[in-house]
Amino acid sequence: MEEKPEQHASEPTGNFTVVRFCPGGMTGYGETVEGNQKLMSRMDEAGFTQNELAEAVNAYLRALGQDGTVSDRTVRNWLTGRTRWPHSRQREALETVFNCRIAELGFAPRGEQASSFSGPTEDRVLRRHFISASAGVTLTAASPIPAHGHTAQQRVGSGDVERLLSKFTALIVSDHRYGGQLTIETQASALANEALTLQTRGTASQRVRSSLYACAASFTSSAMWAAIDGRRFDEAQNYFDRAASLAAMSGDSTIQFRIWSHAGSLYRHLGRPADALAANDVARSLPIARRDPLFASLGHARHAAIHGLTGNAVAVRRVLAHAQEALDRADPKEYRPVWLNAFYDQAELENLALAAYLSLGDFEQAEAHAHRSLALLRPHMHRTRAITTARLAHAQLGQVDLEPAIATAMSIPTDVFTRHARVARMLGDFGIKLHTAAPSSSQSRAWDQYTHDFRRNNT
Incomplete structure (x- = not known):
């Protein structure tokens, strides 16, 4: 007598474990589903755990000014098939992270087949700018990452590079929202170390090795920019020295451009x-x-x-x-x-x-x-908006338009002061110039009261 398969089988897929529902299994809601094999495969190839994918999706959502509420449970529901059609913003984020259409991840509206649903054709603003998950190297189709990690003889392929680049895309999103944070600098540096570690884990083609060096250089350059943005200039100089060496080994002029352009910005900020x-x-x-x-x-x-x-x-x-x-x-x-x-x-x-x-x-x-x-x-572009607004306040103050200048400076969200060193420095300079231009004016007193209240509320 033929045995029936179990309905719920806990099964490892790469670096994560999901509950995979066998054909004919029940979700608990009276609905027959099959696990989302396409999403499982994509996560396995990219090396994402459920928590890591949730984090990448949330980074995208936060860049849109929305709450990042995706959890590992949300991802598990996608994987088991309980959620067949995520919310629209989650679909955009998934397309961005995996650099493919939503149908290629096994999702489709109810009544549609994932293989036949192509999804909307319009460009979405953030997807258009973030979907190219690359640090300047063009890769062929990804090769799967083995479920139990690398051995000394394991071949390192473009799939390993794709996994790093997917994480890098999420980091770029966070950078443009927060900018200059030590956490961003640390994460970028860690990704660079991860790319270099892959060089020692097994064999690889020369093209893949060049790609890994380009990745490491690009990630180090991001750490360098975060240090510049946070006015940690000594650290930025150290990152530049390392990034320039890695870029030379990659032979990629795209990332070399980024690093030397960042160096120009570093020296500009240093005067x-x-x-x-x-x-x-x-x-x-x-x-x-x-x-x-x-x-x-x-x-x-x-x-x-x-x-x-x-x-x-x-x-x-x-x-x-x-x-x-x-x-x-x-x-x-x-x-x-x-x-x-x-x-x-x-x-x-x-x-x-x-x-x-x-x-x-x-x-x-x-x-x-x-x-x-x-x-x-x-x-x-939250960080850039804050910096541009601070510069606008300086331009208005330079024309002795005191009231518009103060109104502009005060329009910058106050939470930016505490987490962004460049903006804090620019507004500190604004206060100094305001007192120089109009030391006893009502505008100077209003600015003093504003900064006093801010410091009192943030101590």
Whole structure:
């Protein structure tokens, strides 16, 4: 007599365990389901545990300004088939994390077959900018990660790289919401170490090894940027030295551009414009900057911000014109890495122009660029919005428009003060300049009261 299969079998899949329902099993709600084999397979290939996938989805949701309420139980319901069609924002997040359509993850509306449902065709704002889960390397189809980890003879493949890049995408989302946090710096550095550890775990093709070095360099560059953003400049210099070496071993000019461009920003924040111009010139001379107008535009825009420190107004105007011309030529449909798609567009060009003109003391022009940048910023760019708003307050103060300047400064969410060193420093400088310009004014007293109340409520 043939035995019937058990209805509930606890079964390991990679680094996580799910309850897999056999065909004909019951969910407990009187509904017959089969486990979502496609999602199981994708998670196994990417190396996600249920908790890690929940964390990646929540990072996306928080970038939209929503609560991240996905738990490991939510993921378990997806895996068992109890939830066949997640909420719309969760579907967007899943598509982003796995870089595929929702149907390819085994989901479909009730009454539809997952294999036949292609889902909506419209671009979603965040997905368009985050779905390219890559640090500048193009990979072929992922190879599965074994369920019990690597051995000394295990072959490391592109699937291992894909797993790292999926985690990196979630980190990029968090960075653009919070920015400058030590936790982001630590997570990025840990991912870089993970990529380098894979180099020692087994055999790999030269292409995969180059990809791993590119990943490690890209992650280290993100740690470097978090340190710059948090004004931890000594740590940023150390990350730069390491990232530059890793990028050279990867042979990838895309990530080399990012690292040297970050170095230019580091030296700009340190008030060393000669070093900043030299570092940014290295980035602008790389093949990727000659081949792709979007990279060229970013290189020019950052050069303009550096020229602002030197007081060279002619150079600022000239280089900004080059940046705009290159941005206009850039094909938005061309493949580019996630870190570039995540932030560089017309809004960021306007923001860098704002920084340049603010350094020149051309406050009227700076204010115009600030308003354009704020109008164009994507909703998830919380950190950039705070920085741009602080710069706008400085531009208004420079024109002695005291009431608008204070109103602008006070419009920055107060929780940003406590978690973002750059914004806190910019607002501290704003207070100093306000007292210099109008030491006994009602506006200065209002600002003092505002900052006093803030400190009292946050001690």
